[in-house]
Amino acid sequence: MLLLSIDTSIRGCSVAVHNETGLLAAYDLFTDKSSSAMLTTLMRDSITHAGFELSDIDAIAVAKGPGSYTGLRVGVSTAKGLCYALDKPLVAINTLQAMALQLAPFFPGHLFCPMIDARRMEVYAAVLDENNAFVQETQAVIMNEHSFEDLLAHHKVVFFGDGAAKCKPILEKHSNAVFPAIDIKPSARTVGQLGAIAFEKGQFEDVASFEPYYLKDFMSPAPRKASTLVQ
Known part of the structure; x- marks a missing residue:
C-alpha cells in the first residue's frame, strides 16, 4: 500500500505519504493561500522524496472537514482530480x-x-x-x-x-x-494513519458525488447598501 494524504482544513496545507510500514514523507506549510498555490508542489515533492512517482500510489486520503470552506474545497477538488486522472480510490477522513x-x-x-x-x-x-x-x-x-x-x-x-x-x-x-501548551494543527500525517486503516477495510468514497464536510453552509458577507445621494 502506498497512500498519499492531503489536509487543507485550515490556513495552509499538509501532505504526507505512508506505506504499510508507516510514514515515509511529510510536508506542512501554514501560510495564507498556500493550499491553492503550493499544494500540488508539496504533493509532487513528498512523493519524489519518498522514492516514488504519483502513478505508484494506491489511493488518496483527504481531510473532509470540518474547516475552512475555501481550504476544504481546494483539498477535496485536488484529491478528486488526482483520483480521476490516476484511476485511484478516494478515502475521506474527519479532520x-x-x-x-x-x-x-x-x-x-x-x-x-x-x-x-x-x-x-x-x-x-x-x-x-x-x-x-x-x-x-x-x-x-x-x-x-x-x-x-x-x-x-x-x-x-x-x-x-x-x-x-x-x-x-x-x-x-x-x-x-x-489546554496543552503546544499548538496542534490539522495534519496529513494522522489523516494518513486513519486513511491506511480505511484503505485496508475498503472504505472508499464515490469520487463523482463526494463533497467536503462543510458542516455549515458558506455565508458570504452581505453586500453593502448603496448610499443615498443627498440632493
Missing part, C-alpha cells in the same frame, strides 16, 4: 478525528476535544476517547460557560486546535479542563 490522534498517546485516560475556529464564539468541535472513537459527534458549538460541563464533571478533557484559544477563558475554570 477533527485525525487531530485527536495526534495527542492521544500523550494523555492516557483523557477525552479529546479538537476545535477549529468558526468565527465569533463558535467552534467546530467533537469529543473522542483515547481509542479515537467519538463520544460526541462533530458539531458547531457556540461557546458559553455551560459548554461541555457534563463531560467535565466526570472526565479530564483535552481542548486543543485553533478554536481552543478563544474558549480557554471560559473553560479553564474547570479543574478537568486541560
